[in-house]
Amino acid sequence: MSFNIVKIIIDIVVLLFAVSAHEASHGYVAYKFGDPTPEVQGRLTLNPIAHLDLVGSIIVPAFLIIFKLPVFGWAKPVMVDPRNFEGDYNSVRKKMAAVAFAGPGSNFSIAIISAILLRVIFHYNPAVKFFIYTNSPMPSTIMAGIAFILFELFIINVFLGLFNLIPIPPLDGGNILIGLLPPKASMTFEKLQPYGFFILLLLIYTGIYSFFIMPFFRLFLKLLG
DSSP states (O other): OOHHHHHHHHHHHHHHHHHHHHHHHHHHHHHHTTOOHHHHTTOSSOOGGGTOOIIIIIIHHHHHHHTTOOOOOOOOOOOOOGGGSOSOHHHHHHHHHHHHHHHHHHHHHHHHHHHHHHHHHHHHOHHHHHHHHTTOOOOSSHHHHHHHHHHHHHHHHHHHHHHHTSSSTTSHHHHHHHHHSOHHHHHHHHTTGGGHHHHHHHHHHHTTHHHHHHHHHHHHHGGGO
8 A cells, every 4th residue: 555545544543533533622611511412412522423514524625636726625514503512692702702612722732643653652662753844755663653543633623623713604713703702893704704615715715714724834834843
């Protein structure tokens, strides 16, 4: 089996895990705040089947791959009912912001753990670091295989977390802003919701989104040493 095929398989598995952790974290935080909806709907799990959306996770990405367009997609949104949260209006809004941040936060946590383990491997086996950083064919050793999986875990989770923090609804970054802005500003910003998907498409296909992601992405890369 060629390295490229192995890489594709690993990336698919890692992406499914990253997305599942992201969505389950949204649900878990909402559940801890008192909303049973995510548990009732079976979203407090790392099983990717519970989180995949037929259109957003399969049909749209496959279409974009076939026509060689920039690939993106989405998982099934975790349904949250803030009426189950305790507290006043402002408290509930902040809890919704925390629920929104939980998804990217889980991805950053996985990335940081992966980076720590990678640094340990790099310390004891510098050759592995060379192979990864130069994108050279990896030696067929267990250590090299583990390092490669950790590297893909790091890259994919950092990218997924940063992408979702772009401050446009319906992305998590937009929902965080809606929960943290003063009420009047929040209501004004929330009016972007019907146009958020089209704004996101514009940012993706013009490459503008990279101006938001890449500076932070480089900061995360420093974790690898």
